[in-house]
Amino acid sequence: MAEAALLEPVVATPKPKQRxxxxxxxxxxLVVLVVSLVVSVRIGVGAGWEEIGRAAGARxxxxxxxxxxxxxxxxxxxxxxxxxxxALVGAALAVCGAALQSITRNSLADPYLLGxxxxxxxxxxxxxxxxxxxSQLGLTGGALIGALVAFGLLLVLLRRTGLDSSRxxxxxxxxxxxxxxxxxxxxxxxxDADSIRAITNWLLGSLxxxxxxxxxxxxxxxxxxxxxxxxxxxxxxxxxxGTDTASSLGIDVRATRIVLLVTTSVLTAVAVAAVGAVGxxxxxxxxxxxxxxxxxxxxxxxxxxxxxxxxxxxxxALTRVVFAPLEVPVGVFTALIGVPLxxxxxxRRGEL
Amino acid sequence: MSHPGRFGLALVAVLAAGCATPEGAQAPTxxxxxxxxxxxQLTFAGxxxxxxxxxxxxxxxxxxxxxQDRMAGTxxxxxxxxxxxxxxxxxxxxxxxxxITSEPxxxxxxxxxxSSFQEQFTPDRAGTxxxxxxxxxxxxxxAVNCPDGTTAPFERLFRDYENFxxxxxxxxxxxxxxxxxxxxxxxxxxxxxxxxxxxxxxSVFKGVPYVAGKDGMASQMSKIAGAVNxxxxxxxxxPEASWEEIARRDPDVIVVGDLSERGNPGDKASExxxxxxxxxxxxxxxxxxxxxxxxxxxIEMDPSVRTVDALKAFGAGLDKIAGRG
Numbered sequence: 001m002a003e004a005a006l007l008e009p010v011v012a013t014p015k016p017k018q019r020x021x022x023x024x025x026x027x028x029x030l031v032v033l034v035v036s037l038v039v040s041v042r043i044g045v046g047a048g049w050e051e052i053g054r055a056a057g058a059r060x061x062x063x064x065x066x067x068x069x070x071x072x073x074x075x076x077x078x079x080x081x082x083x084x085x086x087a088l089v090g091a092a093l094a095v096c097g098a099a100l101q102s103i104t105r106n107s108l109a110d111p112y113l114l115g116x117x118x119x120x121x122x123x124x125x126x127x128x129x130x131x132x133x134x135s136q137l138g139l140t141g142g143a144l145i146g147a148l149v150a151f152g153l154l155l156v157l158l159r160r161t162g163l164d165s166s167r168x169x170x171x172x173x174x175x176x177x178x179x180x181x182x183x184x185x186x187x188x189x190x191x192d193a194d195s196i197r198a199i200t201n202w203l204l205g206s207l208x209x210x211x212x213x214x215x216x217x218x219x220x221x222x223x224x225x226x227x228x229x230x231x232x233x234x235x236x237x238x239x240x241x242g243t244d245t246a247s248s249l250g251i252d253v254r255a256t257r258i259v260l261l262v263t264t265s266v267l268t269a270v271a272v273a274a275v276g277a278v279g280x281x282x283x284x285x286x287x288x289x290x291x292x293x294x295x296x297x298x299x300x301x302x303x304x305x306x307x308x309x310x311x312x313x314x315x316x317a318l319t320r321v322v323f324a325p326l327e328v329p330v331g332v333f334t335a336l337i338g339v340p341l342x343x344x345x346x347x348r349r350g351e352l
Numbered sequence: 353m354s355h356p357g358r359f360g361l362a363l364v365a366v367l368a369a370g371c372a373t374p375e376g377a378q379a380p381t382x383x384x385x386x387x388x389x390x391x392x393q394l395t396f397a398g399x400x401x402x403x404x405x406x407x408x409x410x411x412x413x414x415x416x417x418x419x420q421d422r423m424a425g426t427x428x429x430x431x432x433x434x435x436x437x438x439x440x441x442x443x444x445x446x447x448x449x450x451x452i453t454s455e456p457x458x459x460x461x462x463x464x465x466x467s468s469f470q471e472q473f474t475p476d477r478a479g480t481x482x483x484x485x486x487x488x489x490x491x492x493x494x495a496v497n498c499p500d501g502t503t504a505p506f507e508r509l510f511r512d513y514e515n516f517x518x519x520x521x522x523x524x525x526x527x528x529x530x531x532x533x534x535x536x537x538x539x540x541x542x543x544x545x546x547x548x549x550x551x552x553x554x555s556v557f558k559g560v561p562y563v564a565g566k567d568g569m570a571s572q573m574s575k576i577a578g579a580v581n582x583x584x585x586x587x588x589x590x591p592e593a594s595w596e597e598i599a600r601r602d603p604d605v606i607v608v609g610d611l612s613e614r615g616n617p618g619d620k621a622s623e624x625x626x627x628x629x630x631x632x633x634x635x636x637x638x639x640x641x642x643x644x645x646x647x648x649x650x651i652e653m654d655p656s657v658r659t660v661d662a663l664k665a666f667g668a669g670l671d672k673i674a675g676r677g
Binding site for chain 2: 044045046068069070071073074077078079139202206208209211320324325326327
């Protein structure tokens with residue numbers, strides 16, 4: 001982007017030592033991510049290392065004894081997509097949170113600030129009440145449509161404004177409240193006990209319904225979204241100084257904001273449609289990473305993605321085992337685990 | 353010509369001998385059973401040996417058919433298993449005390465999955481019926497859960513028994529169970545009763561009563577016993593009602609579900625009765641003042657092998673109130 005070149009003087013050129021340190025961070029975080037993915041596949045019923053080896057080996061054409069069909073499908077069709085989806089969703093939410101915190105200059109901003117998740121739950125509730133929830137596309141599709149409708153409304157409400165921070169936040173809150181009310185209305189008017197239970201579970205977020213299709217969709221959207229947001233990282237740095245400074249740095253504030261709002265909303269919509277509204281990740285992970293590597297988005301965004309991914313992979317692994325064979329919605333654990341971790345980071349930084 | 357002919361004969365004999373071996377019997381030939389279950393056609397090459405049940409009603413039905421040795425696991429127990437089945441139940445692994453998810457279900461390696469409700473088969477619960485079918489696991493859903501508009505719920509329940517009998521090769525036992533229960537129905541029906549108005553209060557959740565509507569077992573039980581369900585105009589199995597509406601419909605008899613083992617406030621029959629006695633409108637009902645209340649275990653009001661017990665208790669209760677029993 002052109003702005004990136006203009007911003008270069010503001011961002012001091014890294015010294016060689018710093019550069020090697022950040023290279024080390026990248027390598028280290030990727031290693032942690034890969035190890036987390038592999039180890040967490042092992043966590044849960046029915047999948048020991050031997051079984052995982054046999055499932056993988058059979059697909060790689062190695063001479064191994066294939067697993068019984070159901071056990072194989074447990075590992076390959078349920079566990080693996082689930083772990084990958086947790087990583088993708090965690091990354092998407094953390095990146096959206098980081099971007100929105102900068103756009104709105106609000107430390108409390110998270111991916112659900114724009115009302116997208118409320119729209120998604122309205123869509124999901126309508127689908128459940130109308131009785132299409134049996135098919136997987138039903139709930140996910142309904143949620144996606146609801147999320148996009150909510151975001152469309154947000155854009156319509158914002159269309160004549162200068163997209164300043166407080167207006168984005170307030171409009172987002174209004175849209176969110178509207179759709180939350182619609183959700184309750186639909187539930188109360190026609191939901192029976194069963195659909196209410198299904199929706200409550202879904203609202204708290206659960207990765208139990210992860211399948212390869214949702215992994216593929218999330219992977220494509222995340223790759224594209226991450227790239228767009230990362231290309232805007234210089235502009236995001238600029239926003240930190242306020243709109244006037246950002247404009248004087250040569251950033252087209254309005255256009256960049258629209259691009260970022262659209263991107264984060266689509267990312268959030270896809271994530272919420274896939275697993276429900278998993279809280280906390282998008283709010284806290286960017287803060288934690290900012291403490292570790294500083295506020296520059298060129299580093300903050302990719303590292304937030306990795307940390308968000310690792311965090312959600314591990315919390316989801318916990319939901320599989322802590323109350324086994326019952327599953328707790330993952331949203332419950334993200335906060336239970338996240339709060340102490342966050343406090344630890346604060347304390348390490350001497351801010352508490 | 354005689355030589356090839358004799359060879360052909362020998363070949364037929366060998367093939368026939370091959371078919372007589374156990375491997376031959378497993379092949380999906382004339383032996384295989386085809387059953388329609390809630391919109392899906394299930395094919396069984398042999399009798400299942402590792403059935404998994406997803407809820408208490410399915411569990412108890414299979415136990416009533418003496419199939420405990422063919423069960424690899426159960427899930428989602430609502431209340432205590434009937435004492436009749438407690439011993440058999442104790443020998444089967446409990447895969448999940450509540451709704452089972454797809455991972456533990458597949459880890460149990462079932463060869464058939466039995467459920468009372470289609471809603472269990474979603475990706476975030478047991479996995480979809482199509483997914484399981486693709487893995488070679490048929491999914492049986494109770495016919496009670498799929499109203500066809502013509503068959504009464506009890507008849508659909510008996511159709512389940514018949515299907516289980518064919519699937520598991522226990523037709524005799526299944527026929528006997530259906531006949532016994534049909535006889536119990538006829539026995540209750542045989543008594544001539546006044547057409548009293550009855551309300552079935554299943555549960556009270558957060559102060560709101562859930563009553564029997566048109567679709568369910570309770571509605572049919574009322575008819576069999578010659579009574580009239582006052583909420584028969586509501587097109588749901590257990591619709592939410594208000595106490596005022598119950599009072600307005602002025603039932604002659606109140607049936608109260610006892611869900612003591614679930615343990616939420618308002619689950620015990622006595623708690624529901626106390627609540628009604630405190631309510632300004634309901635407490636004025638003649639049925640309540642004259643103590644025309646029948647208590648029935650809540651689990652038996654839902655479609656299961658135990659529903660017939662609720663019917664017997666209901667009939668006996670009506671007779672007692674009418675001064676006959």
